[in-house]
Amino acid sequence: MTPLLELIDLEKNFKVKASSFRRSRETLTAVNRVNLEIRSGECLGLVGESGCGKTTLARLIVRLEKPSKGRIIFDGQDLSNLNHKDEMIFRRRVQMIFQDPYSSLNPRKTVGSIIGESWRIHSLGNSGERREKVMELMEEVGLRPEFYSRYPHEFSGGQRQRVGIARALSLNPDLIVADEPVSALDVSIQAQVINLLKDLQSKFNLTYLFIAHNLSLVRHVADCIAVMYLGQLVELVPKELFGKVHHHPYTLALLASIPIAKPGAKKKAKPLLGDVPSPINPPSGCTFHPRCPEQVEVCHTIPPELREVSLNHCISCHRR
């Protein structure tokens, strides 16, 4: 089966000011030669720490950013040469849910008009029909229809995230890119929104790219887990194999760092040393080597390639 979304050698560079003193600009590689596939109806979970390029990758896919190199293929079509009509179709089929339910909704619009906005833009239906559809969607995501004329500030974080989800669903998309959709929410609300996303996925046969920094959460929602470090994918592993195979040292470090809500669950592994290096001047060789407990000489000089170490399990590491 051909994948719904395919990223081929995707790269994004930004020109940044190196320091406040120097005038010169340097290149920051936010996304570095990423290759990835998502099959229709699947959920791919992308994890990594802040600044590793997760959000840039999401913005490239929904075309809020232009790739510097590489290609994005959606449903067999290369996105770099879309005509206007195809562009409009693409914009309907791919939707995004944002991290911050507070700033991603227009405070001066009612919830009803936020959710129905895309139909208005695409001139679908008359106002009565649109109103009815909005009410249906609100029901679908667990918002009471009486809330139709209320404003975002009258809602809790979890409710606002539901508004964002309803808005993303309004045009019957195929792919939803959700960038940290629950990290701003309290645990009890997080669980409600996660369950909702899962229910909607099976009901509408949605494909998800689910981005989060919480590995436990990603494993819970995803069919396949991608781990990112300094703009590169370091591991790609199907959920069934997770925890049963020899993981990348960075994945192991992430696993060991998560505090577990069980007394005595504490792992003996030492935490990683140091901070994530700057993506402006990444370390030579394998960019993880300065923090890697397993590094050997070759890691300092030669960047490892992402390769299939066993069926469906890819790793970029000289030691695996």
Add this chain to the structure above:
Amino acid sequence: MSPQPFFQVQDLTTVFETREGLIKAVDGVSFDLAEGETLGLVGESGCGKSVTALSIMRLVPQPPGRIESGRIIFGGRDLLQLSEEEMRHLRGNDISMIFQEPMTSLNPVFTIGDQVAESFRLHQGMTKSQALKASIEMLHQVGIPSPEKRIREYPHNLSGGMRQRVMIAMALACRPQMMIADEPTTALDVTIQAQILNLMNQLKEEIKTTILLITHNLGVVAEMADKVAVMYTGRIVEYAPMEELFDHTAHPYTLGLLHSLPPAATEEMKDRLETISGIVPSLLDLPSGCKFHDRCPYAFEPCPIEEPPFYRLNNRHLVRCYKYKGFA
């Protein structure tokens, strides 16, 4: 008579005068800490964790805030009765605080070195050069690489993890008997969080600091705390030794929180997460009786009528829920 605990909060109530009305952000909170112990104060956003900490330090913005009642006993004195002068001396010397957002508590116009050295000079009466040397040593201890270079940098040049370590260095510069850490790792990445928690655990062993650790993360509690207080709408609803709280969870709210967590990546997978229905009520519009009753799967007749008292499941496990009415 049992000996006076090292640190004790009794019946603390703190209110805010807001435009919409009076809210009780902290309502009758009591807990105590033995020397060297770590208490984890957990709960969801807005439940009153930070206001509890600010009340202890007497840093509640006034107005709109006001400590309405209570006693905070430390070193044989009630902190709420101290003069502003005495309180200033206590902050930093005996009790240090690490804030939720490190950037707001570091001064952007002074170098890291100046700020850490200032703590040493103020609280340990060191000379300038002594203080500078001690600062480099302390920054080294909290895991800042090449501290002799870092002391010349400004807060905005440091990463979040580095800043939080500087905050910890400053808090420790005065060898406080007690430390209040309000979400010290929430803004950090997991690998950095693990480093900071390790560091705090190490320091706890070395200098026996007593810690009030505020967090919404039950994992952090399981790793750090000796005992736990769970807060909901300004009240403590369950209070128990850490292992007891996880192994014999009593309050339906605590259970709900634990069940809503996705299973750890090393644990058995679940098909669905369990949830707590509804949302945390507004402090301006609290339900009658038990404040959790309208979200509680176990609620029965008495729950909406009157707020439950604390029932004592055993010597050290208290829970505010009518399910345990049989207990004294």
